[in-house]
Amino acid sequence: MLQISYFAWVRERMGVAEEVIALPAGAATVGDLIAWLAARDERGARAFAEPQRIRAALGGAMVGAGASIGDAREIALFPPVTGG
């Protein structure tokens, strides 16, 4: 099972702060997962309409869309950061 947490406007568009899913078959990379979420329902379509604007952290480390999800239990999906 994979826990996905969402932040900022990704969370708002998804309507939930986190969810736990069974990693879908064929979703090997972070990019695959984002595409699957975008195709899953209307909320996902809104949140992930522009995948190039999505950043990801896998097990606490920032990763690119090509990163393999492997056995990770947690992934965070969010927009570019705007702190400071």
Next chain:
Amino acid sequence: MLQISYFAWVRERMGVAEEVIALPAGAATVGDLIAWLAARDERGARAFAEPQRIRAALGGAMVGAGASIGDAREIALFPPVTGG
């Protein structure tokens, strides 16, 4: 008459903070005045042994050794600054 004020180690070597002199004949520029002070006595020789290390302000403005003293009433002679 010209009032000369000295600062930092120039003042210490001259033994006075300021003095008033009649501008000596032939001392047209700041550099001329410094050379005259260096030749005048032992104190001046010590203070102005290295004229390239002396800075000057004439009537409140920083000037180079070639600046004409003209009708100025005040000149300040001092080492490179070390504030901040």
Next chain:
Amino acid sequence: MIRVAVQPAAIDVAGALAAHDAGGHGASASFIGRVRGDDGLTELFLDHHPVLTAGGLEELATQAAARWKLGALTLIHRIGAMAPGDTIVLVLASSPHRAEALAACEYLIDRLKTDVMLWKRESFADGRVSWVEQREGDHARAGRWM
């Protein structure tokens, strides 16, 4: 001495400064970022990650301490809802030498903008609410340190 905090409570600048300065450092540089009330802004909300935000700040502080000889480093970032005038972030960097204190302070505030998991949402008097977009200039500034 490195001190890093992520907190919903108001940042006590004077208290942080006093704690930071206890060591008596030759040169101290600081940066304070505050909420600006431009365009009728009424609230700034800062979203964060419960674990990774603090980890990101600690990582930045560690990098700065490795890059410059620092006597003390304080990095405090507020999260949650803030009003105009509130302090969002406080950076304090001290060193025996001024160039290192100034550079570390600038490095930390630049990298904070691009490397730490924080997201700003602005609410305005006319009812508009919008998430702040990352600016190209922030990446250009942060990139100077690579």
Next chain:
Amino acid sequence: MIRVAVQPAAIDVAGALAAHDAGGHGASASFIGRVRGDDGLTELFLDHHPVLTAGGLEELATQAAARWKLGALTLIHRIGAMAPGDTIVLVLASSPHRAEALAACEYLIDRLKTDVMLWKRESFADGRVSWVEQREGDHARAGRWM
């Protein structure tokens, strides 16, 4: 609001900060320089010119205010005899934008080292007394702003 002071009295950092911040600025950068007790230093004495030192600080502040969009600028330099740990100089620069506040602060401290009529004399525990020599690095840093 520009505030410049040359004073023999101790610099009240917290008070200066509070006065400076009264306007509520988006970004505030600061620099504090303190006397270091290195090599057994017991006293730092700062010589100054009664008129030109203050004039030089005012000129620097005016140049910074012309160069960057600043909400407030505070420049306080102590003169006379100081002990290790005492604050020599305080620079506060605020602006709506952080890059301007940081740049103005760094500009002021760099130019202070080369452009204002101030001279440091150090006294040490072993009896040595010497005037500080201007460092080549100070000129290199100040020259970046030309």
